[in-house]
Amino acid sequence: MADGFSRTFTFFDGQWLEGNPGLVGPRSHVLWLGSSVFDGARWFEGLAPDLDLHAARVNRSAEALGLSPKMAPAEIVRLTHEGLGNFSGETAVYIRPMYWAEDGGYMGVPADPETTRFCLCLYESPMIAPAGFSLGVSPFRRPTPETMPTLAKAGCLYPNNARAILEAKRRGFDNALVRDTIGNVAETGTSNIFMVRDGAVFTPVPNGSFLNGITRQRVIQLLRTDGMEVVEASLSVEDFLSADEVFSTGNHSKVVPVVGLEERRFEAGPVAARARELYWRFARENGKAARA
Secondary structure, X not given: OOOOOOOEEEEEOOEEEXXXXXXXXXXXXXXXXXXXXXXXXXXXXXXXXXXXXXXXXXXXXXXXXXXXXXXXXXXXXXXXXXXXXXXXXXXXXXXXXXXXXXXXXXXXXXXXXXXXXXXXXXXXXXXXXXXXXXXXXXXXXXXXXXXXXXXXXXXXXXXXXXHHHHHHHHOOOOEEEEEOOOOOEEEEOOOXXXXXXXXXXXXXXXXXXXXXXXHHHHHHHHHHHOOOOEEEEOOOHHHHHOOOEEEEEEOOOEEEEEEEXXXXXXXXXXXXXXXXXXXXXXXXXXXXXXXX
């Protein structure tokens, strides 16, 4: 692409635009006060699993941030199928519906829901290999629902995750393990987190400080249906350091093992491999994406 980005098409105001078009200006509320929400789905191997759930969640995120969703989930799904016709399918595509506010209300600070805008951005983004990644424990914490819109997938939450990741990378890790305000493990900087001990799977219980991911929920359901015990609980860093294996789930690359946490090293274990196998089976059976 001439603009340096991977192959990208964005639906905005009734048309598909190629590349990285300018959609907001310096007076746009979102540019200076951060009133944006988004969601992320995936198209890979001709599959778009749980696309309908992602489309519905972006509308809930908009409402949580005081925006007015303008597009029905079914229409977001339809537009996605239409836009996927611009891609070869050789590279995985990230599917990102977004809402933001153009103008503000009282003294410009709250978003004016009547000025909510929508776009759907599709772009090639390879999934990371399932070889595994390392985590450093972050000194930064997740906010509470009283301090930030934690139940929305809101752009304003991500600078905090970004500084957690950057701090971990400065210490030689790939990503960060982030805790909530009282010190329980919440998530990584980019995904939900699981651990395995004595044959059972454990994952942080959703307490409002992190997003209960769609892929997270899907993997829990698949593992339980497969006969595995999955426990949602308050978990400490020490719990993870003493685990038999650790893995993450998220939209970007679905199921990926964790091979290091601070000084502890892990093998890419059989439960992560099984979770990944189950997810791909589910995707092949339920995620076939039509193309325009």
